[in-house]
Amino acid sequence: MRGTWGALVVTAGAVVATARGLDAMAQSQVAPGQVAQGKSEFAARCAGCHGGALEGGSHAPPLVGSGFMAEWAGKKARLVYSRIISTMPQDNPGTLTESQALSITLFVFSVNGIDVGDQPVSRANDLNGLVITRPARTP
Amino acid sequence: MTCKHALVAAVAAAACHSVVVAAPAPAAAPNDAQWSYFGGSKRFDRYSALSQIDRSTVSRLHTLWTRPGLDASLTDQFPDLVPSNYMRGTPIMIGGVLYAPDAVGLVEAFDALTGKTLWVQKPFEPTLKEAAGQSTRGVDFWQQGAEQRIVAVRGEYLYLLDAKTGAPIAAFGDRGRVSLNRHTPDGAAYFGFNGPMVVGDVIIVGGNGGGKAGGGYGDGGPEIAARPEDVRAFDVRTGRQLWQFNIIPRAGQPGHETWGKGSADVVGNMAAWAPLSADEQLGYVYVPLSAPTNSYYGGHRPGDNLYANCLVVLNARTGKLVWYFQMVHHDLWDYDNASAPTLGDITVGGKRIKAVMQPNKNGFLFVFDRVTGKPVWPIVEKPVPQGILPGEATSPTQPFPTKPPAFDQQGVTAEDLMDFTPALHQQALKFMEHYVSGPLFTPPSLDDDPATGKKGSLDAPSAWGSGNWNTGAFDPETGIYYAVSMTLPGVYGLRKPTGPGAQIAYEFPEERDAAAEPEPVYGPGPQGLPLLKPPYGRVTALDLNEGEKLWTVANGDGPRNHPLLKNLNLPPLGSIGRPVPLVTKTLLFLGESSDALFGGAGVGGPAHFTAYDKTNGSVVWQTTLPAGTTGGPITYQVHGRQIIVVPVGGKDYGNAWIAFGLEE
Numbered sequence: 159m160r161g162t163w164g165a166l167v168v169t170a171g172a173v174v175a176t177a178r179g180l181d182a183m184a185q186s187q188v189a190p191g192q193v194a195q196g197k198s199e200f201a202a203r204c205a206g207c208h209g210g211a212l213e214g215g216s217h218a219p220p221l222v223g224s225g226f227m228a229e230w231a232g233k234k235a236r237l238v239y240s241r242i243i244s245t246m247p248q249d250n251p252g253t254l255t256e257s258q259a260l261s262i263t264l265f266v267f268s269v270n271g272i273d274v275g276d277q278p279v280s281r282a283n284d285l286n287g288l289v290i291t292r293p294a295r296t297p
Numbered sequence: 298m299t300c301k302h303a304l305v306a307a308v309a310a311a312a313c314h315s316v317v318v319a320a321p322a323p324a325a326a327p328n329d330a331q332w333s334y335f336g337g338s339k340r341f342d343r344y345s346a347l348s349q350i351d352r353s354t355v356s357r358l359h360t361l362w363t364r365p366g367l368d369a370s371l372t373d374q375f376p377d378l379v380p381s382n383y384m385r386g387t388p389i390m391i392g393g394v395l396y397a398p399d400a401v402g403l404v405e406a407f408d409a410l411t412g413k414t415l416w417v418q419k420p421f422e423p424t425l426k427e428a429a430g431q432s433t434r435g436v437d438f439w440q441q442g443a444e445q446r447i448v449a450v451r452g453e454y455l456y457l458l459d460a461k462t463g464a465p466i467a468a469f470g471d472r473g474r475v476s477l478n479r480h481t482p483d484g485a486a487y488f489g490f491n492g493p494m495v496v497g498d499v500i501i502v503g504g505n506g507g508g509k510a511g512g513g514y515g516d517g518g519p520e521i522a523a524r525p526e527d528v529r530a531f532d533v534r535t536g537r538q539l540w541q542f543n544i545i546p547r548a549g550q551p552g553h554e555t556w557g558k559g560s561a562d563v564v565g566n567m568a569a570w571a572p573l574s575a576d577e578q579l580g581y582v583y584v585p586l587s588a589p590t591n592s593y594y595g596g597h598r599p600g601d602n603l604y605a606n607c608l609v610v611l612n613a614r615t616g617k618l619v620w621y622f623q624m625v626h627h628d629l630w631d632y633d634n635a636s637a638p639t640l641g642d643i644t645v646g647g648k649r650i651k652a653v654m655q656p657n658k659n660g661f662l663f664v665f666d667r668v669t670g671k672p673v674w675p676i677v678e679k680p681v682p683q684g685i686l687p688g689e690a691t692s693p694t695q696p697f698p699t700k701p702p703a704f705d706q707q708g709v710t711a712e713d714l715m716d717f718t719p720a721l722h723q724q725a726l727k728f729m730e731h732y733v734s735g736p737l738f739t740p741p742s743l744d745d746d747p748a749t750g751k752k753g754s755l756d757a758p759s760a761w762g763s764g765n766w767n768t769g770a771f772d773p774e775t776g777i778y779y780a781v782s783m784t785l786p787g788v789y790g791l792r793k794p795t796g797p798g799a800q801i802a803y804e805f806p807e808e809r810d811a812a813a814e815p816e817p818v819y820g821p822g823p824q825g826l827p828l829l830k831p832p833y834g835r836v837t838a839l840d841l842n843e844g845e846k847l848w849t850v851a852n853g854d855g856p857r858n859h860p861l862l863k864n865l866n867l868p869p870l871g872s873i874g875r876p877v878p879l880v881t882k883t884l885l886f887l888g889e890s891s892d893a894l895f896g897g898a899g900v901g902g903p904a905h906f907t908a909y910d911k912t913n914g915s916v917v918w919q920t921t922l923p924a925g926t927t928g929g930p931i932t933y934q935v936h937g938r939q940i941i942v943v944p945v946g947g948k949d950y951g952n953a954w955i956a957f958g959l960e961e
Contacts, residue, residue: 216760217895229948240379244401244429249505250486251401251452252429282377 192279196265199258203247212269217248221266227292235274235288239263243282256282332931335387335435335492341574341637343770345932348882349939350959355884355908355918358957361940362412366400366432366952370417375428382893384944384952385432385490387877387928393935395942396438396460400952401430402451404458409935412956416463418449418456421474434572434766434928435492437500439533448500448533453478453487455502455531470536477529481508481565482522489526491766494573494582496613499539500531501582503569521590521597521800523565528584528609530616540616544569544586544604557599557690564590564598567605571766572637575613576651576667582613583653583667585634592631592760593741593791594803596688601626608638608655608663610670620670624657626692629740630789631760632659639778641771643841645673654778654841656769658762659737660703662780663696664841674700674844681738685754686791688802695738700844704780704837705763706829708736709755713829715822717862724823729755732788732821744790744806753790757829759820761785761896767929770878770885772911776842779885779911781852781878783898784833784871785820818873818897819856827856832871836878836887836914850914852876853889853905874899877929879941885911886932886941891925893946899925901947906930920957924950 201210207218214220230238243259245251254262260282267274271293279285330347337343350358366384380400388397390409399405399417406415420427436449438460445460453476457469465473477487489504508523528542545561546552553561567589574583589598589605606625611618625632636656643652643664653667664673676696684691706713714729716722732755733742744753757763763782770779791803819827827833832851840847853872856862874890875898888906890899904925908918924947932941938958946952 219897237379240377241381243425244375244378245381245431248431249488251431252426 192261192264193268195257196261196263196268199262200265203254203258204262207248212266222269227270230290231292233290235263235267235272235285235290236282238266238290239282239285260285328934328937329393330934331392332388332390332933334437334494335389335929335931336572336574336637336639337770337931339494339496339575339577340640340771341572341769342639342641342773342880343878343929344772344880346774346882347932347934347939349934350881350932350941351883352910352917354959357959358918358920358941359960361956361958364407364412364954364956366944366946366954368399368405368414368417370414371399371401371403371428374423375425377425378428380952381431382891382924382927382946382948382950382952383432383895384927384946385434386944386954387435388931388942388944388954389435389438390931390933390935391438391460394460395954396436396447397944397954398433398436398449398451400432400946401428402433402449403428403430404436404447404449404456404463406447406460406463409933409940410938412954418458418463421465431488431490433490433492437493437495439495439498446533448493448495450477450489450493450502455493455500455536457533457536468535475531475536475538477502477504479524481524483508483520485523487526489568489570491570491572494575495533496575496577496580496582498533499613500533501573501575501584501611501613502529502531503571503573503584505570506566506568506587508566520798521560521563523590525565526568526570528569528611528616530613539614542584542609542611542616542618544609545589546603552603555600555603558597560598566590571633571635574638574640574653576640579668580613581619581667582611583638583640584609584611585636585638585655587633587635588625588628588631591801591804593629593789593805594686594689594801595627595629596686596690596802597800598627599690601692602628606632606634606657608634608653608665610653610667622655622663622665622670622672622676622696624655624661624663624696625659626695627690629689629691630659630738630756630758632657632758632762634658635762635765636768637766639769639771640667641773641776641778641841643673643776645842645844652841654769654771656704656764656780658758658760658764660705660707660758660763660782661698662701662704662769662778662839663698664701664844672698673841674698682735682740684740685733685742686740686803689740691740701778701839701841702846704839704846705782705835706757706784707763708739709734709757709786709829710736713757715827715830717865717867721823721826721861725828728821728823728828741789741791741803744788744792753788755786755821755828756789757784757786759785759787760789761787761898765875767875767877767890770880771841772880774882775911776840777847777911778839778841779878779880780837780839781876781887782835782837783873783875784827784829784831784835785873786828788821824861826859826861831855832869833873834871834876834889836885836909838914848914850909852887852907853900872900874925876926879930879932880911881932883911884917885909885914886930888922888926888930888943888945891927891945891947893925893927893948901925902949904945906943922955923947924952927952
């Protein structure tokens with residue numbers, strides 16, 4: 159956690175996003191089509207700043223790992239979608255469609271092991287009832 | 298509802314294009330004072346002569362109001378509008394009204410006494426697509442007779458708005474806006490956060506970069522081709538482009554020859570991304586320029602590379618170059634002129650000089666006669682360490698001001714390493730052995746050198762700088778320049794690009810192991826500790842009548858409560874960040890920046906906001922803001938009351954402008 163000693167720190171129990179892990183999560187049973195689409199949208203529109211493995215860059219925070227989860231755990235899933243569609247990409251906000259922003263959101267969730275339940279997620283409104291929870295520890 | 302045929306009357310126009318909530322405040326009282334540009338004035342000195350809030354009264358400051366960074370009218374209309382917490386918008390205050398870009402870069406006007414909404418710029422179309430956006434640093438104000446206008450840059454557009462209603466001025470460009478897009482080889486849209494500058498009837502615009510490399514900041518990457526973000530000027534009434542200054546000279550223009558191998562015609566990713574300043578009497582605009590493509594390797598661009606890393610001074614009416622100075626030749630460190638060039642008058646050797654003060658990320662403050670460009674004190678070309686990477690052509694010398702002294706740590710040697718305890722000092726020494734290190738301007742090297750086993754060059758300052766857009770405030774009463782900076786070394790370790798289509802021999806690898814801990818706050822160092830001696834966030838007072846350093850104080854706690862340091866009961870060590878100073882009659886105000894800033898440069902959660910005695914840096918008063926600062930504190934006086942407003946933002950807080958004042 160940046161700069162605040164004594165603040166709650168997420169430990170190494172969080173899911174580690176190795177390259178193999180990214181592919182494994184992209185095979186998720188839930189919304190596999192959107193996650194796969196999100197993976198390619200992310201590579202085309204987001205990776206230039208946020209990194210190919212979502213690890214961040216000089217002008218963009220990581221979208222995976224303890225910092226990301228510390229910011230978003232407990233918050234509504236819809237907020238991530240809203241933040242993306244209203245501010246991203248940083249050099250040209252407002253250029254993502256609902257479908258693009260949604261698929262990118264689901265891809266980011268899948269990389270972080272965030273469970274989106276077993277109902278279909280095909281519109282942004284389908285995220286409304288969901289709260290971001292930390293993934294269970296992997297064995 | 299189409300507004301093409303709207304009446305010119307303010308009310309009708311307002312109904313179409315903005316939300317007008319309340320009438321502006323009553324007429325100003327005597328001794329009221331404005332904040333006429335977001336840097337204080339177009340001199341960008343971040344100074345106010347106000348004294349109602351001073352040593353004796355500052356402890357009575359309390360919060361007057363907190364205004365969210367996005368007006369409720371926008372969040373009501375667009376529930377998906379969730380802005381970034383990095384709210385850059387520093388307001389201006391003119392005629393009892395505050396004008397600022399909000400958290401998505403739409404301009405909001407609010408009452409300077411109460412913070413209540415007066416109007417909100419509507420998105421150009423009533424769609425989320427047009428509402429979406431990023432905050433910018435500030436707007437400008439133009440007036441002629443009864444006409445009052447707000448000039449703003451948002452996304453790819455330059456806007457002209459009616460200052461009374463927020464309605465776009467139909468005669469300006471296309472229905473009130475001009476597209477700033479230009480053709481770039483990679484199809485990048487224009488964007489720029491640094492705010493427009495109006496001089497006379499001319500709007501001058503910089504920008505963030507000339508292409509997509511480095512996320513639009515041009516800070517690295519293996520592509521050569523980009524288009525520099527040339528400085529452009531537009532007519533304030535019609536939006537017609539008046540001139541363009543080529544920041545990389547074209548063939549036949551002076552300076553073209555400073556780019557070898559034909560690189561001037563290919564490279565870009567250069568811009569004036571820091572705020573501008575202007576001397577309205579002279580009619581000059583002062584333009585700070587950044588590093589060239591890519592910022593860390595220059596084998597493809599041998600030569601000094603004008604006008605990269607220069608301060609260029611232009612005639613605002615014609616765009617003609619008046620004078621320039623290059624702070625870094627053939628930059629390999631991303632040592633941009635990242636700060637506004639502050640203007641002020643000083644007395645040196647009994648002679649009054651109209652000066653300009655330009656800090657660079659490298660820790661030097663360059664001071665010139667702003668009319669002629671003559672350095673106030675000699676700037677000497679000194680030999681510097683030479684290139685290590687194949688094909689590189691390092692500049693044999695770099696400019697070193699003889700005065701004033703550098704405002705932050707330069708270079709990394711054993712003597713510079715932290716020594717909180719002998720054991721920690723030993724750890725720092727061992728850490729340093731993994732890298733090439735040396736004085737300022739030690740060039741980048743391989744990030745994994747098979748011959749030496751070194752992991753790159755350990756430099757101070759790093760590419761984030763010591764100085765950055767936040768750095769300067771100048772007190773015209775005393776001639777003191779306050780440099781706010783951070784001590785954050787970095788590793789310049791390059792490798793051959795591995796991706797397809799790479800055109801530059803070496804690049805700065807951006808990838809990190811995603812499983813690793815987040816980037817260490819204090820830069821490379823043992824056990825997450827800072828490598829160098831404190832302070833890590835500081836204010837340095839430079840007397841520019843004498844060219845001497847007066848004092849340096851730490852700003853913020855820094856790592857004093859780190860588990861390995863806690864028991865040492867250390868004083869404030871200074872927080873990493875980019876907070877903005879405000880200097881007044883007696884006090885210097887400075888917060889701690891938020892970790893919502895790029896690179897996590899700041900504190901998460903509540904942050905200190907401090908009033909220092911401007912003569913000696915002692916703490917006079919301190920309060921806690923709910924989040925760190927994201928823009929500059931400003932001050933003004935309305936109805937006889939001095940008020941301070943500061944933009945803040947944070948991951949758990951959101952964003953807001955917070956106003957402080959004394960009791961009535």
